[in-house]
Amino acid sequence: MAKRGKIIIFSAPSGAGKSTIISALRERGIPFVFSVSATSRPPRGEEKEGEHYYFLTPEEFEAKISAGEFLEYEEVYKGRYYGTLRSEVDRKVAAGLNVVLDIDVVGALNVKKIYGDEAKTIFIMPPSIEALEQRLSARATDEADKIAERVAKAEWEIGHADRFDAVVVNDDLSTACNEAEKIFTRFIAS
16 A cells, blocks of 8 residues: 655744745755645636646535545635635645645634644744734835734734644744755655
């Protein structure tokens, strides 16, 4: 019987460096694939079905919610959903692939509840709220009110970090990447 893959769930406040750390793991050759999310929004530009997203109508998305087919989902705006299909994760894990999910705190804890020891939750922690605020300001992509909103959400998210299997503080990027790699590789080897 082929060895089952594992599920690694990353979560972090906006600006904590989660995407940068996940990219670094990929560059280091850590074996994983991403879970392809489903959305009820139409494709943009060159986005392809099954590669970037599974594109569903709001009605199809709601039917799958009712049928319990999502591990987690969120209605970002009225009728605009994003979520992780259980079939997508189960198919990849059964094929022996390690699946990375990059999702919010609530979704991460829900997925962990479903998969238990088959999943590892990793919370990327900013060194401080002040440092996070500086990073968000330095991006120059958001207005001050949006940054304040993200910081308030970050404080709430950080309050749930102790419910994760591992917490990586991203004070120094290289150190954080090394720590995330150790956690990841130990877990997929177990």
